[in-house]
Amino acid sequence: MKSYRIIEPSSEEELEKYYQLRYEILRKPWNQPVTSTRDEWEKISIHMLMLDENGEGVATGRLQLYNNREGQIRSMAVRTDLQGKGLGTEIIRYIEQKANEKKLDYLILDARENAIHFYEKHGYFVISDSYMLFGVIRHFRMKKNL
Numbered sequence: 001m002k003s004y005r006i007i008e009p010s011s012e013e014e015l016e017k018y019y020q021l022r023y024e025i026l027r028k029p030w031n032q033p034v035t036s037t038r039d040e041w042e043k044i045s046i047h048m049l050m051l052d053e054n055g056e057g058v059a060t061g062r063l064q065l066y067n068n069r070e071g072q073i074r075s076m077a078v079r080t081d082l083q084g085k086g087l088g089t090e091i092i093r094y095i096e097q098k099a100n101e102k103k104l105d106y107l108i109l110d111a112r113e114n115a116i117h118f119y120e121k122h123g124y125f126v127i128s129d130s131y132m133l134f135g136v137i138r139h140f141r142m143k144k145n146l
């Protein structure tokens with residue numbers, strides 16, 4: 001049984017692994033440039049990186065903090081060959097623990113259509129349509145009260 005651990009990346013090496021995995025899973029398949037993976041919200045976010053026993057990055061997630069009531073889940077990505085094995089669930093649990101520590105009232109997120117079922121399993125519900133990414137990836141705004 002493999003063992004995984006979640007860290008909040010801080011060193012240059014950890015941050016490099018984190019942004020690289022985000023890019024590989026969420027941007028590269030749509031031929032987007034590496035620069036597209038970072039945005040203006042990085043500084044107000046808590047970042048999570050899951051590592052395997054060899055220190056390789058296997059999953060990411062991020063809690064974007066707007067104020068003391070609302071947070072947004074972003075950058076949920078699991079290495080392709082490890083999807084469907086519970087790693088995303090571990091990341092979302094970690095994020096919700098952080099949100100509870102910060103006493104947030106609710107979490108929102110913009111789910112890709114393929115991930116809606118995953119979030120529903122964790123108690124999120126669709127509240128509206130959201131944006132279209134790269135002209136092809138439909139998103140739905142979801143919410144969970146904490």
Ligand SMILES: CC(C)(COP(=O)(O)OP(=O)(O)OC[C@H]1O[C@@H](n2cnc3c(N)ncnc32)[C@H](O)[C@@H]1OP(=O)(O)O)[C@@H](O)C(=O)NCCC(=O)NCCS
Nearest residue numbers: 076077078083084085086087088089110111112115117118
């Ligand atoms: C969506 C994602 C973060 C879920 O993490 P995960 O580790 O694969 O999910 P878990 O194993 O914890 O949970 C599995 C559940 O999620 C669903 N799921 C969603 N996408 C899946 C995928 N690509 N592969 C397998 N299961 C997936 C499954 O239906 C499963 O539900 P079930 O047990 O009722 O069948 C991950 O699959 C992923 O990175 N997908 C590609 C990038 C993406 O779409 N990110 C979300 C952006 S909003």
